[in-house]
Amino acid sequence: MEQNGRIDHSIISLEHVSKRFESAGRVKEVVNDVSLEVKENEFVVLFGPGQCGKTTMINLIAGLEPASGGTVTVDGKKVEGPGADRGVVYQTTALFPFCTVMGNVEFGPKSRGIDKKTRRERAQYFINLVGLEGFEKSYPNQLSGGMRQRVGIARAYCNDPKVMLMDEPFGHLDAQTRYMMEEELEKIWQKEKRTVVFVTNNIEEAIYLADRIILLTNCPTSIKEEYIVDLPRPRSYVDPEFLKLRKTILDNTEETL
């Protein structure tokens, strides 16, 4: 695996991680011997074909599923279950439909028993940051897909996690909104730097956002290749360098499919 000596501290570390699911006596191997280091405040994109086990990798880091082999370490501690240091942004339906925007965003701090004034202030800051000022009292069913996903991002941020795990958060959005949200996410991330592991099967999204792209193989997934993306931000989708990288990665991807 490629080592980057410039940044010293690695916050997520996967060592020979594998994951098997057993159902009805059949064993299905989903993740096969993945080793990966993610540095502090790095934006890593896991890019791979659909159904390849990307979500499983997110769940392994989040602690929602135990690894069958190997270890996952976050911030020096072995992952043994979900925790507040890892925030997850899922696809649109993961908002609580019975909570307002405010209720969703303050859910994390509220669960941890933080007093109302502090958590309200915090929640308001992140609601403003994602551009939803004035929608605090709206329910998710009154919001558009893009707005819902902003709430999801604000909700994850509001719990102040060390690591943000994003599982195809823009997968359900239309193309136009998707571009907008990618730009928005980058701005938010520039303003509130966090370590991000972002899963997608959209190559433009990957190159637009990533410091580093991890190209995954088909199921059972393993790391096929890594690409450091050091284009200046914000990036342009039509920049020749961007397109070149896109071609390089796609050429490599098709072989795995």
Place this chain on the structure above:
Amino acid sequence: MTELEKKKQKDKRKFALISVCSLCIFFTVWYIATAVMHLMPDYCLPSPVQVLEAFIYKLGNKAPDGGTLFQHIVASLKVALSGYVLGAVIGIPLGICMAWFRRIDLFVTPLFDLVRPVPTIAWIPLMILWFGIGLGAKAAIIFVSAFIPCVINSYAGIKQTKPVHLWVAQTFGASRTKMLFTVAIPTAMPLIFTGLRISLQAAWTTLCAAEMLAANKGLGYMIQLNRSLARADLIIVGMLTIGFIGTIFSAGLGKLESKMVKGGKKG
């Protein structure tokens, strides 16, 4: 925008008018069939005017069934509400616990599945043997009828909780108890209310059945007794009262639901 709202207002009034029309037509046809054409003898189908007279008479007189309309209403409400409230208060938490705690589910479900298919009315004889024909027996029967839909629907409601919502709560560090109260129960709320609605209907139906068989007061008793006296006017007064009270309860429940169930039924 305001134009649209105005139009909506206008539409609303128009639609309300249609509903009023249906009631008017119903009463007019009834009136013509009875008071004008005399299609049926009065003791089978009195005219709306006779029913109204009977209603006014019944407000102040105990004859011929031993109680004023108000006394019958109070008797019925006492029975219905005590059984219904008890059924909801025990049924909803039980359904929630069955859905949330695997052991309780495994323990209770076989018993519940055995009891569930028994029609509520089949409980009446046993309950009369146990509690006599007073409030106790009828309340117990109504309890059974209200309890079962409450359990089934709160159970189904909790089971609707999406795993992804539980994951989100877990990654926020919520304990299992916290998740029950902050995620699962709010998710179940719409179905819990469906249960309450079905229970209300069941309770009201069972009440009338129970009062027809064993009672000395109540709306069910009143319509049953007046059948033997061939007083169709009083039977209809009783029936309309039952319908009217049922409507009020449903409306009240609907109001409560719109207050308690937030954010629509889907996210």
